[in-house]
Amino acid sequence: MEDKLDLKNVKQRINHIEEVLSSVAAGDLDVRVDSTVEDDLTGIEEAINILIEDLTYELKQSINMQNDLQEKLKKIQDQQKTIVQQQEDLMELSSPVSKVWDNILILPVIGTLDSQRTQIMMENLLQKIVDTGCTMAILDITGVPTVDTQVANHLLKTVTSARLLGADCIISGISPAIAQTIVHLGIDLSIIRTKATLQDAMIYAMKQNKKSDALITSNLDEIEEREE
Amino acid sequence: MQAFEYDSDWTELGVYPVKTENDIVRVRQMARQYAKNFRMGIVEQTRITTAVSELLRNMYQYANGGEVTINQGYVEEHNALIFTFEDQGPGIENLDLAMSDGYTSGGGMGYGLPGAKRLVDSFEIRTETNTGTLIRLMKWK
Numbered sequence: 004m005e006d007k008l009d010l011k012n013v014k015q016r017i018n019h020i021e022e023v024l025s026s027v028a029a030g031d032l033d034v035r036v037d038s039t040v041e042d043d044l045t046g047i048e049e050a051i052n053i054l055i056e057d058l059t060y061e062l063k064q065s066i067n068m069q070n071d072l073q074e075k076l077k078k079i080q081d082q083q084k085t086i087v088q089q090q091e092d093l094m095e096l097s098s099p100v101s102k103v104w105d106n107i108l109i110l111p112v113i114g115t116l117d118s119q120r121t122q123i124m125m126e127n128l129l130q131k132i133v134d135t136g137c138t139m140a141i142l143d144i145t146g147v148p149t150v151d152t153q154v155a156n157h158l159l160k161t162v163t164s165a166r167l168l169g170a171d172c173i174i175s176g177i178s179p180a181i182a183q184t185i186v187h188l189g190i191d192l193s194i195i196r197t198k199a200t201l202q203d204a205m206i207y208a209m210k211q212n213k214k215s216d217a218l219i220t221s222n223l224d225e226i227e228e229r230e231e
Numbered sequence: 232m233q234a235f236e237y238d239s240d241w242t243e244l245g246v247y248p249v250k251t252e253n254d255i256v257r258v259r260q261m262a263r264q265y266a267k268n269f270r271m272g273i274v275e276q277t278r279i280t281t282a283v284s285e286l287l288r289n290m291y292q293y294a295n296g297g298e299v300t301i302n303q304g305y306v307e308e309h310n311a312l313i314f315t316f317e318d319q320g321p322g323i324e325n326l327d328l329a330m331s332d333g334y335t336s337g338g339g340m341g342y343g344l345p346g347a348k349r350l351v352d353s354f355e356i357r358t359e360t361n362t363g364t365l366i367r368l369m370k371w372k
Contacts, residue, residue, distance in 0.1 A: 090253055117252050149259060149277070151284040152340045180277035188281065188346035189332050 016044055020051060032059045098124045100131040100140075106215075107139045107208045108132065108170075109201075113146030121157040125164060132170045138215075139208040140165055143201045145176030155190045162195050171196065171211075175204035233357060235315060235367050241304030250296040255287045258299055262314065265301060269312055269372055279312065279370045282350040285343040286316050286366055292337060294320020294364065306353070309371035319363040326358060 019036065026034045032055060036048040098120075100110045110128055114120075128140060142161070147154065162172040175198045177185075185192060198204040244265055247258045262283040266276040283299075290297045297318030304311055323329045330348070335341035348354040353369035 115256050117255075119252075148263075149280050149284050151281050151288065152342045152346060153288055156340045178277075180274045183274055184277050184281045184350065187278065187349045188285075189342045189349065190340060190346070 012040070013044065016048075020048065023051065023055075027055055027058070032062065098127060100127045102131070102135050102137060103205075104209065104212070106137050106212050107141065107205070108135065108137045109141045109143065111143045111146065115149075116147060116154045116157055118153075118157070121161070125157075125161045128161065129164060129168060132165060132168050138170050139211060140170050140172045141201065141204045141208060142172055142174045143176045143204070144174060145178075145201065147176075150177075150181050150185060152188060152190060155185065155188075155192060159192070159195065173198055173204045173207060175199070175201045235355065235357070235365060237302075238304055238306070241302040241313065244301040244303055247299045247301075248296070249287055249290055249299060252291065254296075255284065255291055258287055259284050261301070265303075265312060266370070269303070269310075271312075271370070271372065275370065278350040279314075279368075282347040282368055282370075283314055285347040286314075286368070289343055290316055290318050290320070290364075294318035297363075306369055306371075309352075311352075311369045311371055314368045316366040316368075317363065322360040322362055322364055323356075323358040324360060326356065330356075 016038075023034050023036050035052050035055065038045050038048040098110055098112055100108055103109045108128070108131055110124065112124065116124075128142075131137070132140065142158065144150070144158075158174060162174070165172045173196045174192075177197060177199070196207075198207055245261065247254070247261065249255065249258060259280055263276055263280045266279050271279070287299070295318075297316060297320070300315040300317070302313040302315070304313055306313070328334050329336075330344050332345050333341040335343075344356075347368070351368045352371045353367070355367045356364070357366075358364040
């Protein structure tokens with residue numbers, strides 16, 4: 004029997020091989036060629052089985068790889084979402100308004116002034132003016148890299164509305180480059196009191212404080228004198 | 232609308248879509264970076280960035296966004312940084328009026344277009360109602 008072809012079963016066996024191969028082609032990788040006898044055809048049958056094994060292995064690998072890639076993609080998408088979220092958070096960072104001295108508020112503005120942020124900034128400032136009764140507010144724009152017409156417009160509006168509440172605004176921190184650019188743009192900011200640095204603005208505000216204090220004292224003295 | 236002519240010797244540095252306010256900030260920062268790489272001084276950097284910012288805002292506000300192309304090239308015996316803004320917006324109805332100081336159709340200060348023109352060395356604009364607007368800025372080195 005060995006090394007000889009069992010002619011009786013050979014057609015049946017070849018049919019079986021054909022069946023297995025077509026199953027594999029259709030995607031079923033669990034089938035194997037069953038060989039009961041050992042002869043010349045057995046080598047082919049075994050080779051086919053090995054091929055199917057290899058194919059199964061490769062397929063598994065590529066499925067794993069695909070899953071890996073999909074996982075990575077999902078991770079990247081998540082990261083992107085976080086970045087966008089953080090960007091939005093940064094844009095919305097409301098500017099803190101703090102009282103630094105008697106009668107003096109400071110509002111440091113950092114980053115980009117879009118309409119939404121300016122709205123928040125303006126609301127904060129106006130509310131704080133009402134709450135504290137301060138009559139001087141310093142807007143420091145050292146941290147604003149670009150002042151275009153929209154930013155200038157926002158600043159003007161903020162200053163004007165603060166004035167309606169009885170507070171004078173000083174804008175500080177305009178760099179030489181930005182100053183030249185504002186002039187070339189043609190924007191007139193002369194109605195706003197500006198100082199080069201926050202320090203200058205602070206000194207000016209404190210002097211104004213003293214003046215108004217002196218004024219109040221002298222007025223009170225006058226009133227007292229009259230009453231006497 | 233007739234497109235601008237491009238010199239084949241120009242190097243394209245980037246094409247950026249403008250859809251959101253974040254894009255304005257991003258493209259503006261790119262503009263500043265390119266100006267810096269171009270060895271422009273801080274004043275020139277600020278000027279070009281501000282001009283770009285004005286046009287980006289117009290694009291965002293009036294035309295619902297658009298696209299910016301940044302090129303580097305040799306124009307009229309100068310090394311130039313070239314910004315091309317293209318949008319498919321409503322176009323500018325009265326260009327002479329839009330280019331005059333203090334005129335605004337959208338509640339701004341009315342210094343955007345004329346201001347941007349004053350900040351750069353070359354300013355070309357083409358616009359067609361209901362088709363879009365094409366603006367090209369150049370800044371010599």
